[in-house]
Amino acid sequence: MSDIKMNPLLSVKDGDLYIEDVNTVEIAEKFGTPLFVVSENILVKNYLAFQNTFQEFYPEGRIRVMAAVKANPTVAIRRVLTKAGCGCDTFGAGELETAIRGGVPYEDIAVNGSIKSDDIIRKAIDLGIHIVLDNKDELGVCQRIAKELGKEAHVMLRIKPYMADLDEPSDFFPARLIREMTQTVKYGIPTSEVREMLPQFADCPNVKLVGVHTHAGRHSKKPIFWQSLVQSIVDMIKEIHDGVGNNWSPAIVSVGGGFPSDMDKESRVAVTDYETPHMEDFAKVITETFRNGMKAIGLSSDGVILEIEPGRAMYNESGIHLFKVHNMKHETANGMDYQWAETDTSETFLSVGGLNVVPPFDLVACNKADKEYDTPVDVVGITCNYDCLAEQHKMPQLEKGDTLAFLNTGSYIEPYTCNFNALPRPGMVLVTGDTVEWVKTPETQDEVFSRHVVPERLKDI
Structure with missing residues (x-):
């Protein structure tokens, strides 16, 4: 695994993979697999990097990091970020509930979403949360x-800046230009x-326009994209200023998210194989373009x-997924020499396709991390799908009971x-130092069937 780049809080000790100060093999034994594992210290470190770096380049005002709840909508994870001082963007009633249960101050929450019920709008106005x-x-x-409640609704406009000068393809869909996709996407x-x-x-009179919001997404790592986006936001601010009148000026401007993680290991982004700029590069171009504009x-x-709304860049490297080899198969007939490692995870737990010629994520044998990775094997999942998570990928010689x-x-x-x-569905644990705790328990079989209803007429079958 010498070619795998790991973040600083992953390490190999005595042949085993560690996350922070805990042996991943021991985590798998104690908590079971498949299992999602999150490092609290990596998550907080990533948040502080955004907050402090952008604030350094923006002394004239406050930088508010509004981490995307959707990237990991777990209450305890949200509480970790709240404790660190991080705000959040929420999309829909469920994410708003996550933010409230996660203890986020109301002024640091944004209610987003393409379809909002009266209930969620009422709740946001009543609590003093601004609505996008x-x-x-x-x-x-x-x-x-707001009139019914006798209160003032604070709102932002989710705009769709047109980046006329940007002829860059999207990293999501390379056959399309970013400026086209940001106009044809449903939101905004x-x-x-x-x-x-x-x-x-x-x-x-009961509505106060406090600012503008946009969110383009992970279309490009290139600073020129951010420069074009922010300039286009400013162009629309001018148009809104003129159209609203009363010398209106925004109190809040959100440039959204779409920042790449440092290692840019993304299963949902088609193009990642070019240089990832430093965070300082993003901070400098965004703040300078906004200030000058x-x-x-x-x-x-x-x-x-x-406001900035990192999702992938904050959460991606904070998590690993543990799973175990339950069976090994080896075909030597018909001139073949082919191995399969049958595991207890699945494409349906990882949101990946059924045939992965290249593993969708870096793959490590936790209890053989320092061994030679020289044996081709299909690492396959537990479902009845094709469920090939890694096709003929070189691993140490795997055995039943190995932790991956x-x-x-x-x-x-x-x-x-x-x-x-x-x-x-799998559970999730949170690691901090040498401590490991449940933050989402594994779903039980009874919970899987908890929403099923059998009509009376079918109960005697």
């Missing part, structure tokens, strides 16, 4: 509910409808809260787990 409007009708809903208010909305604020349109960045780990599974992996084959 995603369609033109939500303005009227906020006015109606179409610019033509933003223009329709601006005069309406004068008729909404605001000055050019006659507005000041002084005192403006500048996929690295860099901390973001957007566990939330996608499902119950294919009626399988219970």
